[in-house]
Amino acid sequence: MAKLPAASAVDGEPPGDLEPSLEAIMEAIRDVKSSLEPELDTVMLDVNFKRAEFHEMSEKVKSVESHIHLLQSTIKKLEDQVESLKKQHAQMAARLEDQEGRARRNNIWVVGVPVGAKGAAVDLFLEDLITNHLPLKRLSKFFSIEWTHRTPVPRQGLL
Secondary structure (H helix, E strand, O other): OOOOOOOOOEOOEOOOOOOOOHHHHHHHHHHHHHHHHHHHHHHHHHHHHHHHHHHHHHHHHHHHHHHHHHHHHHHHHHHHHHHHHHHHHHHHHHHHHHHHHHHHHOOOOOOOOOOOOOOOOHHHHHHHHHHHHOOOOOOOOOOOOOOOOOOOOOOOOOO
8 A cells, every 4th residue: 555645734734745646645545445355355255144144044033933833822722621631530530429429328238247158149148138137118129239249357366
């Protein structure tokens, strides 16, 4: 780059013979421009690279946003299903409790029947006991023994 001659001022007035010519100024501008052109090209390449990166990142952000939206809607649907299943579970639990209560009300516990009473036909023995030997005035014509079972009792000497 061409250097301009240094100007010095004495008493605030520019010296007349040291003023650069227009040709020298133009030459200095050309030198500065030619020295800045490679750096400007590098800056422009960097800007274009960053612009491409920004565009790529923008596309990725859009993709992630769409996935997030999809996941949020899926989560909302699943939360609604969970709430529905909770309500259904509560209803079914209430029905089960009601059914178990009704089943218990129709049970009769007979205590003290000897272990070997009437062999394997304990249900026939109990039916005969209830219908013929208990002082019941009226029994439903639908009375029947559906099921019998013994509760285990500890045998003496095993404890």
